[in-house]
Amino acid sequence: MQESKPIMFVGTCSDAGKSVINTGVCRILKQDGYTPAPFKAQNMSLNSYATPEGYEIGRAQATQAEACGIACHTDMNPVLLKPSGEMMSQVILNGKPIGNRSAYEYFRKDDNAKLFDEATLAFERLSNRYSPIVMEGAGSISELNLKKRDIVNMRMAKRVGADVYLVADIDKGGVFGSVYGSIMLLDEDERQLIKGIIINKFRGDVRLFDEGRKIIEDLTGIPVIGVVPYFKDIYIEDEDSVVLDSRNGEAKEGKVNVAIIKLPQMSNFTDFNALQFDNRVNVYYTTVLSQIEKADIVILPGSKSTINDLEFIQSKGIPSLLKEMYQQGKTVIGICGGYQMMGEKITDPKQIEGTTEVIDGIGLLPMETIITEEKKTVQQQFKFRDGDEVCEGYEIHMGKSESLTDVTPLVKTLDGHDDGIYRDERCWGSYMHGILDNVSVINHLLSPYVDEESSEFSYSSFKNTEYDKLAQHLRQHINIKAIYESASCSKK
Numbered sequence: 001m002q003e004s005k006p007i008m009f010v011g012t013c014s015d016a017g018k019s020v021i022n023t024g025v026c027r028i029l030k031q032d033g034y035t036p037a038p039f040k041a042q043n044m045s046l047n048s049y050a051t052p053e054g055y056e057i058g059r060a061q062a063t064q065a066e067a068c069g070i071a072c073h074t075d076m077n078p079v080l081l082k083p084s085g086e087m088m089s090q091v092i093l094n095g096k097p098i099g100n101r102s103a104y105e106y107f108r109k110d111d112n113a114k115l116f117d118e119a120t121l122a123f124e125r126l127s128n129r130y131s132p133i134v135m136e137g138a139g140s141i142s143e144l145n146l147k148k149r150d151i152v153n154m155r156m157a158k159r160v161g162a163d164v165y166l167v168a169d170i171d172k173g174g175v176f177g178s179v180y181g182s183i184m185l186l187d188e189d190e191r192q193l194i195k196g197i198i199i200n201k202f203r204g205d206v207r208l209f210d211e212g213r214k215i216i217e218d219l220t221g222i223p224v225i226g227v228v229p230y231f232k233d234i235y236i237e238d239e240d241s242v243v244l245d246s247r248n249g250e251a252k253e254g255k256v257n258v259a260i261i262k263l264p265q266m267s268n269f270t271d272f273n274a275l276q277f278d279n280r281v282n283v284y285y286t287t288v289l290s291q292i293e294k295a296d297i298v299i300l301p302g303s304k305s306t307i308n309d310l311e312f313i314q315s316k317g318i319p320s321l322l323k324e325m326y327q328q329g330k331t332v333i334g335i336c337g338g339y340q341m342m343g344e345k346i347t348d349p350k351q352i353e354g355t356t357e358v359i360d361g362i363g364l365l366p367m368e369t370i371i372t373e374e375k376k377t378v379q380q381q382f383k384f385r386d387g388d389e390v391c392e393g394y395e396i397h398m399g400k401s402e403s404l405t406d407v408t409p410l411v412k413t414l415d416g417h418d419d420g421i422y423r424d425e426r427c428w429g430s431y432m433h434g435i436l437d438n439v440s441v442i443n444h445l446l447s448p449y450v451d452e453e454s455s456e457f458s459y460s461s462f463k464n465t466e467y468d469k470l471a472q473h474l475r476q477h478i479n480i481k482a483i484y485e486s487a488s489c490s491k492k
Helices: 016-033 059-068 103-127 152-160 175-184 208-218 243-249 269-276 289-293 308-314 317-327 337-341 439-446 458-476 480-487
Strands: 007-011 037-039 041-042 048-050 057-058 081-082 087-091 096-102 131-136 163-169 194-202 224-229 256-261 280-285 297-300 331-335 345-347 359-360 368-386 390-405 411-413 421-424 427-430
Touching: 007 016, 007 081, 007 390, 007 421, 016 059, 016 131, 016 163, 016 458, 037 103, 048 059, 048 368, 048 390, 057 059, 057 081, 059 131, 059 194, 059 458, 081 103, 087 331, 096 368, 103 131, 131 152, 131 289, 131 308, 163 390, 163 480, 175 208, 194 480, 208 224, 208 368, 224 458, 256 269, 256 289, 269 280, 280 289, 289 317, 297 317, 308 317, 308 337, 308 345, 308 359, 308 368, 331 337, 337 390, 337 427, 359 458, 368 439
Parallel strands: 007 131, 007 163, 037 131, 041 081, 163 194, 194 224, 256 280, 256 297, 297 331, 331 427, 345 368
Antiparallel strands: 048 057, 081 087, 087 096, 345 359, 368 390, 368 411, 421 427
């Protein structure tokens, strides 16, 4: 039985910072002795994660669960949309694919009544185990043309009686219009749910916004419960691949340069977050041949549409460059979809990904892949190469790869199966997302280019520390007591 009202963060726009605020409040609640859990009825992202039970959810809710100190579960994100092109998305319901829909089909068919009911059931199951539930909206709360069919913003808030807090990104400009307009476009019963406003990403002395705070409160009749300064010194995993636009970069002297091919349908770009914290390395994303050529190591990442992305890099002449670089002694590796691309051929006889049924791969690994309807989703523990260290990762992929010759597997999972192909220290691939979160794997990858191994770095411990830093930052700038009092929080 739920003992406090759900707390929900919604936005005036996309990328207002809802996910980060949600994550920080989840950690604050945990620190204060509550048993919180995150919830987002519907997420749209190519960045997903495998639950312990072997199902799929959005990475943001997995991150928020981590901040709560609990295992992630599909009830935290019952509906996940994975874009597979300009107008189509794979629909994941309760962790499993149920088919592809166009945007028009998704938003028109029966006002999403079935998915809304499924999301409500997931919320109810979650609220029987945790309290309070910390909910997250999506995009803007006032998209009037989508509102009737929306299952993630105010429609969900009304159904579960959440206390709602509107997050506005002042860094984008127009904060007064976006806050006032977002609230005034709501129905009266929806406005009653808005308990506070948070001005996010403020640059400079927050006292300079004291007058602005009063203006907003006078206009809306709703208190501004926080003005949160912009920060760059706290690391929280990003959900949206739009952040990669700021990581284009280029090769640097004195570093091991790692170029990640920026695929149009790149998935799970968080695979490379730990690598970015290695001070021996310079990581950048690119499809420019001259920048790829300057790299010591090139990584082909995961993809939601492997064949389409392979056609894309073929059109740019990237495969022939990668083969040439490997012959010159540089390193080329692939993860998941990138691993599939490194083989001799990919076939899609049922046209699951599109109209192309057969395509030649890059030809760096002796294998062929067939795209299958069945999706494998599983967390894994494994040993890398001949090492003794138990590493962790996860698999999320559609397709099976078969070697054409006797090969050396890259990893052996603790449940007894081999994964990947190890051609040599400069050429290998694997289905294992998160493989580069493990220090021993990073050290192996960099070994041809550095003399010393890195000292032990725990990515999970690092993230845990950052959650605490985020919590402290939000405590300083948001009236957490007001949130508690409105939600009538009581500890289990």
